[in-house]
Amino acid sequence: xxxxxxxxxxxxxxxxxxxxxxxxxxxLAIVCNALFIIKQRVTHLSRATGIDEQNIISVRNQWVGKxxxxxxSGLTATxxxxxRQIPGVVDVYSTNSxxxxxxxxxxxxxxxxxxxxxxxxxxxxxxxxxxxxxxxxKLVEGRNFRADEIGRMDIRDKLGPPTIIVTRELAHKLYPDxxxxxxxLYLNENPTTIVGVVDRLEVPWVDNWASxxxxxxxLVPVRLAMSIGGFYLIRTQPGQxxxxxxxxxxxxxxxxxxxxxxxxxxxxxxxxxxAKAYARDRGMAILMGVVCVVLLAITAAGxxxxxxxxxxxxxxxxxxxxALGATHHDILSYFLTENLLISxxxxxxxxxxxxxxxxxxxxxxxxxxxxxxxxxAGVVVLLLLGQAAVLAPALRASRVPPVEATRSV
Amino acid sequence: xxxxxxxxxxxxxxxxxxLTVLMVLAIGFGVAASMxxxxxxxxxxxxxxxxxxxxxxVPRIDxxxxxxxxxxxEPPDALDYTDAMALMRDHRAKLQSAIYLIAPSVIPSGAxxxxxxxxxxxxxxxxxxxxxxxxxxxxxxxxxxDAHQAAVAVIGDKLNQQxxxxxxxxxxxxxxxxxxxxxxxVLADWNPxxxxxxxxxxxxxxxxxxxxxxxxxxxxxAVNMSNSGVNLCRVEPTESGFVGLQHSNxxxxxxxxxxxxxxxxxxYRQYLDDYARxxxxxxxxxxxxxxxxxxxxxxxxxxxxxxxxxxxxxxVALGLLIxxxxxxxxxxxxxxxxxxxxxxxxxALGASRRAIYAQFLTEAGMIGAGGGVxxxxxxxxxxxxxxxxxxxxxxxxxxxxxxxxxxxxxxxxVATLLAGIYPTFRASRVQPAWQLKTN
Numbered sequence: 001x002x003x004x005x006x007x008x009x010x011x012x013x014x015x016x017x018x019x020x021x022x023x024x025x026x027x028l029a030i031v032c033n034a035l036f037i038i039k040q041r042v043t044h045l046s047r048a049t050g051i052d053e054q055n056i057i058s059v060r061n062q063w064v065g066k067x068x069x070x071x072x073s074g075l076t077a078t079x080x081x082x083x084r085q086i087p088g089v090v091d092v093y094s095t096n097s098x099x100x101x102x103x104x105x106x107x108x109x110x111x112x113x114x115x116x117x118x119x120x121x122x123x124x125x126x127x128x129x130x131x132x133x134x135x136x137x138k139l140v141e142g143r144n145f146r147a148d149e150i151g152r153m154d155i156r157d158k159l160g161p162p163t164i165i166v167t168r169e170l171a172h173k174l175y176p177d178x179x180x181x182x183x184x185l186y187l188n189e190n191p192t193t194i195v196g197v198v199d200r201l202e203v204p205w206v207d208n209w210a211s212x213x214x215x216x217x218x219l220v221p222v223r224l225a226m227s228i229g230g231f232y233l234i235r236t237q238p239g240q241x242x243x244x245x246x247x248x249x250x251x252x253x254x255x256x257x258x259x260x261x262x263x264x265x266x267x268x269x270x271x272x273x274x275a276k277a278y279a280r281d282r283g284m285a286i287l288m289g290v291v292c293v294v295l296l297a298i299t300a301a302g303x304x305x306x307x308x309x310x311x312x313x314x315x316x317x318x319x320x321x322x323a324l325g326a327t328h329h330d331i332l333s334y335f336l337t338e339n340l341l342i343s344x345x346x347x348x349x350x351x352x353x354x355x356x357x358x359x360x361x362x363x364x365x366x367x368x369x370x371x372x373x374x375x376x377a378g379v380v381v382l383l384l385l386g387q388a389a390v391l392a393p394a395l396r397a398s399r400v401p402p403v404e405a406t407r408s409v
Numbered sequence: 410x411x412x413x414x415x416x417x418x419x420x421x422x423x424x425x426x427x428l429t430v431l432m433v434l435a436i437g438f439g440v441a442a443s444m445x446x447x448x449x450x451x452x453x454x455x456x457x458x459x460x461x462x463x464x465x466x467v468p469r470i471d472x473x474x475x476x477x478x479x480x481x482x483e484p485p486d487a488l489d490y491t492d493a494m495a496l497m498r499d500h501r502a503k504l505q506s507a508i509y510l511i512a513p514s515v516i517p518s519g520a521x522x523x524x525x526x527x528x529x530x531x532x533x534x535x536x537x538x539x540x541x542x543x544x545x546x547x548x549x550x551x552x553x554x555d556a557h558q559a560a561v562a563v564i565g566d567k568l569n570q571q572x573x574x575x576x577x578x579x580x581x582x583x584x585x586x587x588x589x590x591x592x593x594x595v596l597a598d599w600n601p602x603x604x605x606x607x608x609x610x611x612x613x614x615x616x617x618x619x620x621x622x623x624x625x626x627x628x629x630x631a632v633n634m635s636n637s638g639v640n641l642c643r644v645e646p647t648e649s650g651f652v653g654l655q656h657s658n659x660x661x662x663x664x665x666x667x668x669x670x671x672x673x674x675x676x677y678r679q680y681l682d683d684y685a686r687x688x689x690x691x692x693x694x695x696x697x698x699x700x701x702x703x704x705x706x707x708x709x710x711x712x713x714x715x716x717x718x719x720x721x722x723x724x725v726a727l728g729l730l731i732x733x734x735x736x737x738x739x740x741x742x743x744x745x746x747x748x749x750x751x752x753x754x755x756x757a758l759g760a761s762r763r764a765i766y767a768q769f770l771t772e773a774g775m776i777g778a779g780g781g782v783x784x785x786x787x788x789x790x791x792x793x794x795x796x797x798x799x800x801x802x803x804x805x806x807x808x809x810x811x812x813x814x815x816x817x818x819x820x821x822x823v824a825t826l827l828a829g830i831y832p833t834f835r836a837s838r839v840q841p842a843w844q845l846k847t848n
Contacts, residue, residue, distance in 0.1 A: 015835065019739035023732055030728045037721070064514045064524040066586060156635075157649045188645045228512060228637065260526050276800075283798040284718050291442060291725055295732055298435045302736035305431055309743030361724075365717040 006338050016306050017342055024346025024382055027299045029353035032378040033361070034288040036370050041285040045278035047214075049099035050167075050200030052136025055090075055236050056270040057245050058098060061252065062229035062260040069154040072225035075256060082255045083232060086247050088240035093130040094232050096224045097123075097204045100277035101231075104204035107159065109174065109218070110186040119185075120173045120216055122166070123203035124159065127219040132165075132198070134235045140168060142181045142196035145221040152223045160190030161220040169215035171197045187218075206277050208366065229259070241269045296385055303389035307335065311397040318397055319404025328398040335394035336387060343386040347379045354378065410764075411771065418772035425744065429776065432740050432825075436780025437787055439733025440821045444784065445791030446719070446726040448813055449799065452806030453614070454715040457601035461541060462705035465605075466666050466674070468496065468681055471699035472658050472688075473643045484699055485641065486712070487609050487660040491693075492684075497533065497626075501680045502666035503673070506536035507626055509662050510610045510638030515622065516584040517572045525571055528637075529622035530607070531629035537563070537594075539667045540606060545569075547579035547594035550625060554593075558631050562590040563623040569595045585622065588632060602806055603714045605705050607663050610638030613714035614803060636661045678702050716803070730820075734828045737776075741832040745769055752836055753844025765837040773829025774822055781821030788817050 010017045067075065076094050083092045097104035104125075108118025125131070128150045132139060142165070149163060164187070171180035171194070180194050201217040203210055224230060236244045248267045252259065261267065268276075275282075311318075318331055358370035422429040456462050470492050471484035488496070493507040509531050514524040536542070537549030550561045562583055569578050578592050600619025604611045624634070635651040638661065646657035654661065668674045678700070685698030703711055752765060789809060796804040 015742055015831070016739060019735055019742070023735045023739065026728065026732045026735065030725060030732070034725060062526055064526065065516075066514070154649065156646070156651060156653055158645050257523065260524075279800040280716070280718060280803075283800070284722065286798050287446075287722055288725065291729055294438050294442060295729055298438065298733055298736050301431050301435065302739055305428055305740045306743050308428075309747060312747065361721065365721055367721075 003337070003341070006334065006341060010338065010341070013310065016310070020303060020306055020342050021346040021349065023299050023302055024343055024386065025350035025353055027295050028347055028350030028375075028378050028382050029357050030295055031292050031381070032350075032354040032370065032374045033358055034292050035378065036358070036374045037367075038285045038288045038292075039374070040368060041281040041288075044206070045281040045285075047202070047206075048200065049202045049274075050137065050198075050215075051099060051270075052235065053270040053274065055238055055241060056135070057234040057236065057241055057248065058101075058268050058270065058273055059232040059234065059248055059252070060229070060262065060266050061232060063227060064258045064260060066227040067258075069152075069225040069227060072227055073152055073223065076223065076225065076230070078255055079232065079252060082251050083234060083248070086244055086251055088237045088244045090235040090237060091130050091134040092232055092234050093128050093134050094126075094223060094230055095131070096126045096226070096230055098125070098135075098231065098233055098273075099202040099204060100206060100273050101204040102206065102277055105159075106203070107187055107218075109170075113186045113189045113191075115186070120170060121213045122170055122216045122218045123205075123213075125201075125217060125219050126222050126224040127165075128221065128223060131219060134233050135201070136235065137201060138199040139165075140197050140199050141171075141179065142194070144196060145219075150221045150223060152225055155224060155226045158188055158190075159220065159222070160188055161192055161222050163193050163195045163221055165196035165198060165219040166194055167201050167215055167217045168197055168199055170218065173216060206281075245269055296381070299382075300385055300389040303339065303386055304393060307339065307390050307393040308396075311335070311393045314397075315400055315404050316407070318400040319402055319407075322400060322402035323405040331398040331400070332394050335390055335397055339386050339390040339394075340383070343383050347382055350382070351375050351379060410767065414768045414771040415775070417768055418775045421744075421748070421772060422775065425747075428740060428744055429779075432737055432776050433779040433783055435733045435736050435740075436777060436821055436825055437783030439730040440780060440784035440817055440824070441787030441791050443723075443726040443730040444788040444813065444817045444820070445795065445807075446722045447816075448788070448792050448807040448809070449795055449803065450715075450719050450723045451813075452808065453603070453719055453803055455602070455806075456706065457603055457605045458540065458705065461667075462605075464667055464669055465539070465705045466502070466668050466677070467703045467705070467708045468664055468666060468677075469701035469703070470681065470685060471696070472660075472694065474694065474696045475699075482699070484701055485643075485660045487639075487641070488662045488664050489658045489660050490655040490662060491658065493662040493664055495684065496664065496666075499680070499684070501677055502668050504535040504539035505664070505666040506533040506539060507662050507664050508532050508536065508606055509626070509629075509636045510607060511622075511624070511629060511634050512637035513586045513622065513634060515568065515572060516587070518584065525568070527565075527568055527621035529565075529620045529624070531624055531626045531634065533626050536606075536623070536665075539665065542599055543597040545595045545597045546577040547592070549623075550593050555625050555627060558628040559625060560588065560590045560628060561593040561625065563594040563596060564592055565596050565619060565621040566598060567618045568621040585624065586632070586634060590624065603709055605709060606665055607638070608709070608712045608714055609663060613709070613712070614806070630655065674702065719803075730824070734824055737825060737828040738831055741773060741776075741829050742835060745832045745836040746839075748836075749839045749844050752839040753841040756839065756841035757845055762837040765839075766833055769833040769836050770826060770829055773825050773833065777822035777825025777829075778818070780825060781818035784817050784821050785814060788813070 080092050080094060083089060104123055106123050109120045109122055111119050129145045129147045132144050174180055175183060180197060183194050184191050203214055203217050245267050249261050252261060354375050355370060361367045362369055469484040472489055472492055473485055497507055511529050511531050514526045516524045534550040534552055534555050545566060549563055554561055562585060569575055572583060573581060578595055581592050582589050583592055603613035604615055633651050640654060640659050640661035642659035646653035646659060648656055668677050681700040682698040685694060685700055688694045792807050792809050795807050
């Protein structure tokens with residue numbers, strides 16, 4: 001295949017050539033970045049929380065009339081007993097927060113009392129001896145809390161549990177060189193001993209600001225008796241989430257009417273919790289996906305349109321070439337090669353543009369740096385798209401009969 | 410002549426329906442994508458109080474000092490009780506209010522009715538005139554009520570419906586957390602987004618109907634109506650309970666001040682610095698003044714209230730529109746130059762270049778109008794679809810209104826006309842003699 005005559009022909013169609021190349025370049029730049037955003041979002045929203053999500057229900061219970069803290073403990077205990085009676089319930093506990101809740105309590109853990117900068121940042125989950133069982137957490141070292149070490153506090157009391165259970169990630173952050181078990185740390189200036197290490201448990205927040213310590217969670221053996229209310233987490237038998245969820249509100253209202261459980265989202269299965277926490281990530285990924293598809297479709301359509309025009313314009317020349325002995329295949333490969341040359345020009349500019357665009361977005365929007373794989377994938381997609389788009393007009397061109405050469409109009 | 414050009418354009422578009430449909434689709438999709446994301450962007454980044462935002466200020470005082478590792482040189486995101494009260498006491502702005510989130514339950518009168526949990530704010534009386542809060546009935550309370558911790562309340566329209574069945578409830582008594590309050594005002598529908606007066610607790614957006622109840626700040630503190638929003642502590646309070654929070658340097662109070670004119674802003678800045686210096690002398694701070702005074706737009710920017718997602722998607726949609734335009738330029742070029750023969754004949758028969766320009770721009774405009782109409786439909790679908798894709802609290806801010814519809818058509822037509830300029834220019838350069846000869 002000779003490139004020379006193709007280049008010569010393209011020189012006579014500068015405007016069209018430049019427009020297609022430009023369109024390919026812009027499409028590549030946008031598609032690369034969009035794909036990259038999709039990938040980041042999907043990675044983010046498919047992160048595991050470390051709990052047995054399939055069989056967990058979260059219940060938000062708000063007390064009415066602000067019962068004092070002492071009274072709340074009793075009310076909560078009654079609720080927990082009632083919830084355990086529901087058929088299909090395996091275990092229940094009450095807490096302040098859970099992974100993906102997007103709201104919770106955080107503290108710093110220190111090696112020494114009165115340390116200026118905390119050694120590790122951690123999310124605090126108020127727990128009892130039922131927590132590990134309810135959430136399905138895997139204890140890798142040490143022991144669970146004992147029923148007799150569970151304390152109680154009001155929301156404005158100072159948190160200072162004598163023992164804690166931490167995640168493996170947090171244990172490693174605190175004691176990179178050895179086991180964290182039995183070590184004494186300081187939480188709010190109070191000494192506390194690590195009695196257990198669980199495999200994995202995410203903090204309640206999914207946003208960027210918490211991403212540096214997303215796995216650094218601490219369980220404290222304390223029941224938080226909040227007069228405004230709190231959360232009940234329920235673990236059900238496999239497959240019974242829906243049937244249990246239906247009975248929760250009725251059961252609790254049956255125990256005590258002085259409460260509010262939002263009929264809309266007071267009782268949620270964990271899959272609903274997950275969908276809500278990551279709604280924005282999923283939305284962004286879908287949006288970017290739609291944009292990519294529309295862009296590629298438009299660019300393909302543009303290539304089809306312009307090439308069709310060129311084929312129409314050159315019918316006579318094609319006829320002459322055919323009359324002089326060019327085969328169908330020669331004509332076909334002429335247009336395919338022509339498109340390949342233009343596309344190559346386009347993707348080279350596009351790749352630079354994609355990287356430039358990403359660098360600018362990194363500086364503006366706290367985005368990650370684009371990996372070259374995405375640019376490469378985008379290049380391949382666009383080259384293939386170009387070839388596919390040009391195929392129909394090129395086939396039409398190859399069917400121009402040699403006799404066309406002799407027609408004057 | 411215009412009518413004739415319209416007819417010519419219509420005929421030409423009919424002659425190559427495939428190409429025409431392609432162009433209309435490209436413009437329609439491009440415009441719809443950018444308009445949909447623009448609608449979302451406009452919804453979330455709108456100025457919540459455009460007539461006054463440059464006169465409303467949020468002060469920040471560094472009461473934690475430079476040793477706080479979480480903030481790099483920036484003062485904390487809210488005020489503690491001590492500083493908020495000092496600022497209120499000194500009363501240096503035209504209007505000002507300390508603000509904190511409360512979540513009391515309201516107990517409706519009448520047997521068998523269950524308590525209603527509501528969200529609301531403890532504020533000073535100046536909050537209402539400062540933020541131009543619209544009242545259906547009555548008004549806010551006076552400085553006197555603030556000083557005497559009067560048991561008065563301003564309630565939202567929805568709570569008014571729930572408790573009193575609507576109507577003018579000023580003067581009626583409402584039971585909030587087991588204590589009687591006199592209703593002094595009923596709000597009209599008021600829920601500006603972003604929630605600029607309380608970014609810390611809400612993140613800037615909240616669904617629902619806006620705050621349901623307002624009570625005087627000092628009254629709320631006196632009756633121990635605890636803060637239901639965020640509180641952040643550098644050092645844990647030494648005392649427990651809500652009183653402990655008040656005596657700590659934990660931050661939990663939002664603050665807003667109205668300052669008219671550059672002079673007032675300047676002297677308020679000076680005042681804040683003097684205050685911090687005073688605190689240093691008193692031994693409370695051991696660092697030099699590190700204060701901020703943001704107006705509302707600067708504050709929303711500082712707190713990153715508009716999700717950067719929406720900015721990125723707006724950019725991507727804009728990119729999509731540009732690609733669509735480049736595409737249209739190419740297709741129009743092909744379409745116009747295919748008719749070189751016809752142009753040659755018109756030129757030979759005496760048509761001027763201007764006439765050619767007019768003819769082809771009319772055609773481009775027509776495609777643009779077609780794209781605009783398609784874009785309208787798709788934008789409508791897009792804005793509806795946003796609800797499926799984005800979280801509800803953001804999605805409900807995207808609205809279709811006449812200005813958006815007009816903008817959609819305008820963008821489509823103007824963009825297509827711009828795209829038509831170069832192809833039209835090429836068409837007008839067609840040499841009649843050459844065209845007539847070759848044919």
